[in-house]
Amino acid sequence: MRLMQFPEVAEVFMKYSSAKLSLLGILTALSLTLSVLESLILPFSVIPIPGFRIGFANIVILVSVYLLGALPSVAIVLVRTAAVFAFGGNLTAFLFSLTGGLCAVSVMLILRNTRRFSFFGLSAGGAAAHAVGQIGAAMIITGTWELMGYLPVLVWISILAGLLTATLAVPVYKAADATSRSRGI
Amino acid sequence: MEAMDLSGDKKTSDLQKKPRYSPGLAFCRSDLVLVLCIAVLALFPYTVGKYLQARATSEQSGMAAVLTVDGKEVWREELTGLASETTYSVEFGTEEIVICADASGAWVEASDCPDQICVHTGKLSKVGQAAVCIPFRVVLKIVATNPSQPDEVDAVSGSCGGLYEILFG
Numbered sequence: 001m002r003l004m005q006f007p008e009v010a011e012v013f014m015k016y017s018s019a020k021l022s023l024l025g026i027l028t029a030l031s032l033t034l035s036v037l038e039s040l041i042l043p044f045s046v047i048p049i050p051g052f053r054i055g056f057a058n059i060v061i062l063v064s065v066y067l068l069g070a071l072p073s074v075a076i077v078l079v080r081t082a083a084v085f086a087f088g089g090n091l092t093a094f095l096f097s098l099t100g101g102l103c104a105v106s107v108m109l110i111l112r113n114t115r116r117f118s119f120f121g122l123s124a125g126g127a128a129a130h131a132v133g134q135i136g137a138a139m140i141i142t143g144t145w146e147l148m149g150y151l152p153v154l155v156w157i158s159i160l161a162g163l164l165t166a167t168l169a170v171p172v173y174k175a176a177d178a179t180s181r182s183r184g185i
Numbered sequence: 186m187e188a189m190d191l192s193g194d195k196k197t198s199d200l201q202k203k204p205r206y207s208p209g210l211a212f213c214r215s216d217l218v219l220v221l222c223i224a225v226l227a228l229f230p231y232t233v234g235k236y237l238q239a240r241a242t243s244e245q246s247g248m249a250a251v252l253t254v255d256g257k258e259v260w261r262e263e264l265t266g267l268a269s270e271t272t273y274s275v276e277f278g279t280e281e282i283v284i285c286a287d288a289s290g291a292w293v294e295a296s297d298c299p300d301q302i303c304v305h306t307g308k309l310s311k312v313g314q315a316a317v318c319i320p321f322r323v324v325l326k327i328v329a330t331n332p333s334q335p336d337e338v339d340a341v342s343g344s345c346g347g348l349y350e351i352l353f354g
Contacts, residue, residue: 050302066208092319111219118209121216128223142256142322148230155227159220163212170210177207 012071019183023176024064024072031060031080036087051096051134052154054161055127058104059169062123063176065108073109077101092141096134103133119173120166127162131155234313247330248312250291252284255322262286263330275323282323292316293325 013021034056042054057080064073081101085094107129111122131154139147247265251258252273260273270287272294280297290310293303296318303318303325315326 044300050300066206090320112206112208115206116215117219118211118213118216120212121219122208124216124220125223128227138319142253142317142319142324147317149234152227152231156224159224163220173208173210 016072017184019180020068020072023180024068024075027060027064027068027072028076028079031057031076032083034060035080035084049154049157051131051138051150052157052161055130055158055165056168058123058126058162058165059172061105061108061126062119062166062169063173065105065112065122066173067176067180070109073105074102077105095141096137099137100130100134103136104130119170120163123166123169124159124162127158127165128155131158248327249330250284250286250309251326251328253324253326260284262291264288264291264327265330275321277321280321282318282321284325291325291327293318296321 016024038053038056044050047053061073061076064076078098081094081098084097085091104126108122108126111117111125117125132151135147135151135154247263250260250262250264252260252275254275259275262271262273264286265288267286267288270285272283272285274281274283277297282296282298282303283294285292285294290308292308293306293316296304298318298320300320303316303323306316309316309325309327312327312329315324317324
């Protein structure tokens with residue numbers, strides 16, 4: 001009930017059905033789990049590309065962009081980055097994933113609303129936006145323009161990672177979509 | 186804003202059970218166009234940087250190592266004609282980062298940062314190369330020095346120079 005301290009925020013979420021709210025909770029927990037699991041099984045020593053992660057949490061965002069809509073997707077990103085930070089992240093990593101995540105989810109929502117792109121386009125666009133947001137944050141924090149030279153490499157591998165996560169997200173979406181329809185979310 | 190509410194952000198739409206927009210689940214042609222556009226656009230800042238670097242290098246008369254912390258320059262050493270190896274260190278509480286320079290280049294000798302990427306970047310010997318340590322917000326870069334236009338050219342010449350040498354630390 002802590003949310004009640006922010007009436008405006010609470011009011012937005014009060015409009016949701018409880019089925020939708022619980023789906024939001026499940027997806028948030030899932031994205032947090034995927035995020036933590038990824039840093040455990042694929043640490044920097046396995047993929048030695050600075051600032052790059054495959055981004056399995058992206059699977060959850062893809063599903064929520066279609067099933068839940070704009071605001072819940074942004075909420076998932078905010079809660080995930082804040083929770084990863086709270087469970088022993090460092091401040092720079094937090095700022096990077098926050099700017100990257102918000103850029104990614106905005107681009108994915110815009111691409112969804114054009115209705116021209118499939119899962120794969122959304123995922124690749126979001127991953128590229130994540131890379132751009134991250135490098136932007138790094139350039140602002142260090143005050144170095146040089147980091148822009150790293151942009152092409154990071155964007156290219158991010159696109160590949162985005163296509164990979166989209167492939168993984170397709171069965172997840174199908175299952176979540178079928179369940180949510182039968183529950184009337 | 187109406188389009189944002191497609192997936193039923195309001196209780197009314199939950200009740201009415203509007204058909205939800207379902208995405209395409211297969212890679213389609215518009216995806217390919219999008220991916221190619223992004224991939225090409227990502228090259229743009231790099232190309233501009235290369236051009237600026239090429240222009241600056243042609244005017245260069247020497248090179249200098251510049252160390253910045255939080256974007257502020259704290260140390261600058263003229264490398265061309267440097268007689269002996271010099272070291273410089275910056276302390277952050279109990280941790281420190283040590284920089285070395287000689288006539289052929291500059292490098293991060295040691296750092297107490299967790300991932301050591303700045304150290305592994307190795308020796309920087311060309312204009313535009315940089316070693317970046319994000320935890321300490323330290324950047325070591327090589328800039329061209331030109332007595333007639335000192336700082337302005339330097340600021341630009343470094344941009345996007347050595348593509349693969351640039352690493353987060």
